[in-house]
Amino acid sequence: MPANNSNDIYNDVTSRSDVKTINRAVATLTGPDFKFNQIRDFEKVRARLLGENEYTVNKELGLISMNINLKPADVLGVAYEYSYNGKTYRVGQLSTENPNNPDTLGVLFVKMLKSTTPRVDLPIWSLMAKNFYSIGAYNVDQEDFKLDIFYEDPGGGDKRFLPSSNLEGEPLIQVFGLDKLNKQGDPYPDGVFDFVSGLTVNTRSGRIMFPVLEPFGSYLGNKIDNPNLRKKYAYNQLYDSTVTRAREYPELNRFTMKGFYKAGATSDISLGVFNLPQGSVTVRAGGVTLTPNVDYTVDYNTGRVKILNDSYLQSGVPINISFEDNSLFSFQTRTMLGLRADYAVSKDFNIGATYLNLFERPFTQKVNIGEDPINNKIYGVDLNMKKDLPWLTKAIDKLPMVQTKDMSSFNISAEGAALKPGHASAVNESGESGGNVYIDDFEGSTNGFDIRQPATNWVLASVPQQAG
Numbered sequence: 001m002p003a004n005n006s007n008d009i010y011n012d013v014t015s016r017s018d019v020k021t022i023n024r025a026v027a028t029l030t031g032p033d034f035k036f037n038q039i040r041d042f043e044k045v046r047a048r049l050l051g052e053n054e055y056t057v058n059k060e061l062g063l064i065s066m067n068i069n070l071k072p073a074d075v076l077g078v079a080y081e082y083s084y085n086g087k088t089y090r091v092g093q094l095s096t097e098n099p100n101n102p103d104t105l106g107v108l109f110v111k112m113l114k115s116t117t118p119r120v121d122l123p124i125w126s127l128m129a130k131n132f133y134s135i136g137a138y139n140v141d142q143e144d145f146k147l148d149i150f151y152e153d154p155g156g157g158d159k160r161f162l163p164s165s166n167l168e169g170e171p172l173i174q175v176f177g178l179d180k181l182n183k184q185g186d187p188y189p190d191g192v193f194d195f196v197s198g199l200t201v202n203t204r205s206g207r208i209m210f211p212v213l214e215p216f217g218s219y220l221g222n223k224i225d226n227p228n229l230r231k232k233y234a235y236n237q238l239y240d241s242t243v244t245r246a247r248e249y250p251e252l253n254r255f256t257m258k259g260f261y262k263a264g265a266t267s268d269i270s271l272g273v274f275n276l277p278q279g280s281v282t283v284r285a286g287g288v289t290l291t292p293n294v295d296y297t298v299d300y301n302t303g304r305v306k307i308l309n310d311s312y313l314q315s316g317v318p319i320n321i322s323f324e325d326n327s328l329f330s331f332q333t334r335t336m337l338g339l340r341a342d343y344a345v346s347k348d349f350n351i352g353a354t355y356l357n358l359f360e361r362p363f364t365q366k367v368n369i370g371e372d373p374i375n376n377k378i379y380g381v382d383l384n385m386k387k388d389l390p391w392l393t394k395a396i397d398k399l400p401m402v403q404t405k406d407m408s409s410f411n412i413s414a415e416g417a418a419l420k421p422g423h424a425s426a427v428n429e430s431g432e433s434g435g436n437v438y439i440d441d442f443e444g445s446t447n448g449f450d451i452r453q454p455a456t457n458w459v460l461a462s463v464p465q466q467a468g
Helices: 009-014 025-029 123-127 215-223 227-233 310-314 390-397
Strands: 055-058 063-066 076-078 080-084 087-091 111-114 132-134 137-153 157-159 207-209 255-266 268-270 282-285 296-299 304-307 319-322 333-346 349-361 375-388 409-420
Touching (some): 137 310, 215 227, 304 310
Antiparallel strands (some): 076 111, 080 087, 132 207, 137 157, 282 319, 349 375, 375 409
16 A cells, blocks of 8 residues: 555664755665666645645545646656545654754655656656646536537548447447436437546536546557557557647558537637736736736737636635727827917907817837838817897798798808828938838847746747758
8 A cells, every 4th residue: 555664765864864854855765775867757845734725635546636727847646645444644744743853844745746847757757647638618517518529630620430440330429438427317328428526527627527538548559459450550659648749640540539528718818909018917816816828828919818826716705807909009209289279359259279189209210110100280269150130030031921920140160171291200210201110120130038937839840850
């Protein structure tokens, strides 16, 4: 049974005082007494205790599902107790075991689940669950939920079954054990995905859980009796290689999952705008301001926010996103001046004039096309005249069967305006009157890439021509 006393490693490590001293731990563990390899056998980190909303434990299956996305450089460890046949077993060191020695206070030994380098050739890779697939939604509803698995047959389109082998004609959803029940729960396959919360679907996190490990790899290969067809269909590289390496086998990457679902939340949120200013997005959940690149990431070019901390989505807390639209965001200083003047020639005659000036001051003298600093002027004049005509009233009253009640008057109104477009004098170079703008500012354009994390939009380049 998994326990600290299954071998002598735990007792040997915890009994050494120099291992418990944080500054000497690495040198001792990699020394001649232990000959451990850092990253492969152990990691020394300044860790924090995760909150209960940051992970989910399936006590029946012994699985830990993280509700937050771990960075490649993050380390994950666990300490736990369990009972079997009335006996209690312990794995790792709990905080209650730590002695009150100032030199070793806060030093704990726990079982490592993930190191700083998640290499697929290390034994720790076998601890990773390879049968969970996320649909990107949370709080999934069983109503109208549909899921099916297809195989892209070259030249034959998507098929619900393998075109050859001893599994020919058997729906893939049954091959992978996702269809064993009918709608009444009887053990008879009906060709429909079995929506069983906690077994085939995690409704909170929106993950599809296959009842077999490595479904598209070793499991599928073991069910095919023809060795040649086993190599044709089994996608083992999907589980024993990195994502970049697995993409080098497009002839195997032919399985797709398609369906429909209703959900209460999604991790990918579109803001409906493009080219957002860097750092202009703020995300809050229940009044708590989330941390960028930890709880969420922003694609400023496409205007999409991806929530990384699944606990906020699973809790159902409203997520509020505020941002600045690039169409209203500019380094240019805008000034608008206006003047309105009226002159009463008489009580019946009025002349007015309007002047407006919108001026933009550029941040620098080098501006891009479409961001030209304007200096526009608008001139306007108007006149209003109203004259009472009592003689016209009397004349109309003399008409038979016509009697007026109001004074007759004559009204005239006229308006005129002119726009004089211009530009800020700051963009003039060498005294030119036309102004200068630039199609692209190659000197000021930069693209930053954080080499500590692999970019999601990086793809494998093609092989150079005549490469050796």
